[in-house]
Each structure stands twice: as C-alpha cells, then as structure tokens.
Amino acid sequence: MEEQPRLMHPHGVSLAGHPGLTHRPPDVTAGNDGDSRKQDIGDILQQIMTITDQSLDEAQARKHALNCHRMKPALFNVLCEIKEKTGRRNVSLTCAVSRYVGEEKRALAGVLSIRGAQDEEPPDPQLMRLDNMLLAEGVSGPEKGGGASAVAAAAAAAVGNSGNDNSVEHSDYRAKLSQIRQIYHTELEKYEQACNEFTTHVMNLLREQSRTRPISPKEIERMVGIIHRKFSSIQMQLKQSTCEAVMILRSRFLDARRKRRNFNKQATEILNEYFYSHLSNPYPSEEAKEELAKKCSITVSQVSNWFGNKRIRYKKNIGKFQEEANMYAARTAVNAASASAQGSQANSPSTPNSAGSAASFNMSHSGDLFMSVQSLNGDSYPAPQVGANIQSQVGCAR
DNA sequence: CGGCATGATTAACC
DNA sequence: GGTTAATCATGCCG
Numbered sequence: 001m002e003e004q005p006r007l008m009h010p011h012g013v014s015l016a017g018h019p020g021l022t023h024r025p026p027d028v029t030a031g032n033d034g035d036s037r038k039q040d041i042g043d044i045l046q047q048i049m050t051i052t053d054q055s056l057d058e059a060q061a062r063k064h065a066l067n068c069h070r071m072k073p074a075l076f077n078v079l080c081e082i083k084e085k086t087g088r089r090n091v092s093l094t095c096a097v098s099r100y101v102g103e104e105k106r107a108l109a110g111v112l113s114i115r116g117a118q119d120e121e122p123p124d125p126q127l128m129r130l131d132n133m134l135l136a137e138g139v140s141g142p143e144k145g146g147g148a149s150a151v152a153a154a155a156a157a158a159v160g161n162s163g164n165d166n167s168v169e170h171s172d173y174r175a176k177l178s179q180i181r182q183i184y185h186t187e188l189e190k191y192e193q194a195c196n197e198f199t200t201h202v203m204n205l206l207r208e209q210s211r212t213r214p215i216s217p218k219e220i221e222r223m224v225g226i227i228h229r230k231f232s233s234i235q236m237q238l239k240q241s242t243c244e245a246v247m248i249l250r251s252r253f254l255d256a257r258r259k260r261r262n263f264n265k266q267a268t269e270i271l272n273e274y275f276y277s278h279l280s281n282p283y284p285s286e287e288a289k290e291e292l293a294k295k296c297s298i299t300v301s302q303v304s305n306w307f308g309n310k311r312i313r314y315k316k317n318i319g320k321f322q323e324e325a326n327m328y329a330a331r332t333a334v335n336a337a338s339a340s341a342q343g344s345q346a347n348s349p350s351t352p353n354s355a356g357s358a359a360s361f362n363m364s365h366s367g368d369l370f371m372s373v374q375s376l377n378g379d380s381y382p383a384p385q386v387g388a389n390i391q392s393q394v395g396c397a398r
Numbered sequence: 399c400g401g402c403a404t405g406a407t408t409a410a411c412c
Numbered sequence: 413g414g415t416t417a418a419t420c421a422t423g424c425c426g
Binding site: 261313 | 403405406407
C-alpha cells in the first residue's frame with residue numbers, strides 16, 4: 001500500500017493543480033479539446049474551493065448547482081478513484097465540499113469535544129466499577145432492587161436501634177435514593193435519545209454528502225462509533241456523579257445512625273433492673289447480654305456499652321445513684337414477693353441472683369467501697385431489708 | 399444557651 | 413476479647 005504510485009499530491013493540498021487529475025479516466029479526458037475540458041474542471045474545482053468562503057445559503061445554492069452540473073458524475077468518479085487508491089479520506093476536496101455543512105460539523109465538534117473524553121476500550125474497568133456499584137446500590141438494575149433495602153437492612157442490623165425512628169430514617173434514605181435513581185434514569189434516557197437523534201442526524205448528513213463525495217460505509221460506521229464513544233463518555237460522567245451522590249447519601253445516612261439516640265424508657269428500665277439486681281456482680285454473661293439486647297431491641301454491643309458506662313458511673317458516684325438503686329431494688333423485691341405469693345419460685349433465667357444482693361461489686365481501688373457505702377448509708381439504702389418497707393418505697397418510686 | 403445525662407469511642411490494661 | 417477510664421458528641425431540660 002505504501003509503495004504503490006501515489007496519485008495524490010504528497011501533502012494533499014491544492015487540488016486545482018493536483019497531479020491526480022492529470023491521470024484522468026478515459027471518459028473524462030477523451031477527446032482532443034483537453035484544454036477546454038481542463039478549464040471546465042478547473043472552474044468546477046475553483047467553485048468547490050471557494051465554497052469555504054461563502055455563506056451557508058450561498059453554499060446551498062452552489063451545492064445544488066454542483067449536483068446538477070453535467071460534469072458532476074465524472075468528477076465524482078474521479079473522486080471515487082482517488083479515494084480508493086489513496087485509501088485515505090483526507091482529500092482536501094472532500095473537506096471543501098463538506099464545507100456546506102459547516103454548522104453541523106461545528107455542532108458535532110462541540111458535542112464531541114466535551115471534556116473527559118478518554119476513548120477507553122470497551123471493557124473499561126472504571127466503567128465496570130461504576131456499573132457494579134450502581135447495581136449494588138440499587139440505582140441501576142431492576143426496579144426497587146435489593147440494593148437499597150440491603151443497605152438499609154445492613155445498617156439496621158449493625159445498629160439495631162429502636163425500630164421507630166429507624167424506619168423513619170430508612171424511608172428517608174430510601175426516598176432520597178429513589179430520587180437519585182429517578183434522576184439517573186431520566187438523564188440516561190435523555191442521553192440515549194440525544195445520542196440516537198444525533199446519530200441519525202449525522203447519518204443523514206453523510207448520506208446527503210455521499211451524493212457529492214464518495215463515503216464508504218466504513219466511514220459512516222467510524223463516525224457513528226465516534227459519536228457513541230463520546231456519548232458513552234458522557235454517560236460515564238453521569239454514572240460517576242450518580243455514584244458520588246449515592247456515596248454522599250450513604251455516608252450521611254450512616255453518620256446519622258452513629259448519632260447518639262437515647263434508649264427508650266422501657267429499655268433503660270430493663271437494663272437498670274438487671275444492673276441493680278446484680279449489683280454484686282453486674283457483669284452479664286454473653287447469653288444474658290443477648291437476652292437483654294433482645295428485650296430492649298438494641299444490640300449486644302450496646303448492652304455492653306451500657307453496662308460499661310453504668311458500672312463506671314455508678315462506681316464514680318454511688319450517692320447519685322442511691323435513689324435509683326432503691327427504686328429498682330424495691331421493684332425487684334415486689335416482683336419477688338408477688339412471685340412467691342403465687343407460690344412459685346421466681347427464678348428468671350436472666351436474673352439468677354436474688355434482688356438486692358449487694359455483696360461485692362469489685363472496685364479496682366477499694367474492693368469493698370460499695371459495701372462500706374451501703375453500710376454508711378444504711379438508713380437511706382436498706383437493701384437487705386427492702387421487703388420491710390416495700391410499700392413506702394414503691395409509693396415513692398411510682 | 400448552659401449544664402447535665404447518656405450512648406459511643408478509644409487507649410490502656412489484664 | 414472484655415473491662416476500665418477518659419473522652420467525645422449529642423440529647424435534653426430548665
């Protein structure tokens with residue numbers, strides 16, 4: 001291909017004096033009056049070349065004139081031949097002829113030059129990542145996909161906070177996600193439509209141009225390929241920003257879940273009940289933690305946190321918790337009393353120790369500080385004799 | 399708004 | 413790995 005005789009000027013510039021034209025097909029150059037014919041062709045070429053300087057309207061008129069010109073078929077054949085032989089399409093003539101679609105070309109260039117147009121190969125890893133993520137998040141893929149609910153469920157399982165406000169946050173999250181999803185889909189659809197419209201537009205233009213210059217199907221294919229690549233790069237941007245939006249939403253959601261929420265009253269009561277009824281050893285076993293967690297609709301780690309906080313805070317300021325301790329001791333005593341009144345030995349699995357067993361909640365610095373405080377405040381905290389004044393205690397508490 | 403209550407987190411410890 | 417102690421960050425109430 002490289003070694004075959006070149007018909008084109010080495011630099012493919014001025015066609016008027018193009019060597020290729022001296023190698024005319026017989027049907028064009030036949031006859032003796034080659035000079036006049038030459039002149040004729042020269043005129044046409046001149047017209048073509050000056051199209052560049054004309055307005056679109058003028059060019060339109062010229063185009064029509066050219067199409068109707070008696071020499072047009074011959075010239076067209078020459079072009080075909082040149083093109084076929086050179087195997088290239090950068091013939092200046094084609095550029096000149098296509099000048100009359102300058103506007104369209106400019107529009108094309110405008111769209112095609114949108115930034116970030118890395119012409120990646122089809123199996124673009126980044127695009128795949130984005131697609132996977134969108135799918136996983138339930139943005140793309142089947143309607144109301146498992147993605148969102150999976151995330152919500154995971155978050156719920158991770159935190160397991162009291163159901164009510166959770167579902168509120170979930171629905172909020174869901175609503176926002178579906179909003180993103182909707183925007184994503186409408187935008188995607190818009191892009192697809194625009195891409196199709198633009199493709200057909202360009203194809204029409206090329207078809208039109210093919211009347212004036214030879215355009216191979218490969219060229220059209222190539223053009224369409226370029227358009228599709230460019231549009232898919234736009235799509236990629238859309239996907240990327242959608243991913244970002246989802247990530248932001250998700251991190252906000254998770255942040256919101258991290259926010260401290262006070263446990264509801266019932267949960268606190270259950271925990272306190274256990275704590276004060278196991279004051280001698282307020283270290284629930286794993287099973288007990290699980291049971292408490294289930295009862296309180298919180299996680300085991302929250303139970304652990306609660307007990308950790310409670311122990312340290314109780315220890316730090318026993319006096320402050322005195323009243324609370326009395327109350328819960330009284331309550332467990334009541335429970336025990338009513339249980340025994342029913343004739344059955346109340347022995348809840350979660351509270352194996354009896355109420356008010358304030359023996360020795362080991363303090364790191366003073367092992368029996370608790371005991372001594374108990375005895376010091378014996379009057380106000382008669383844990384051992386709770387049963388004696390249940391009525392008054394309960395009356396105070398409730 | 400200030401201060402206390404409280405759930406969560408972290409580092410050190412055993 | 414669980415606990416302690418300190419601390420953070422937020423909720424809540426006067």
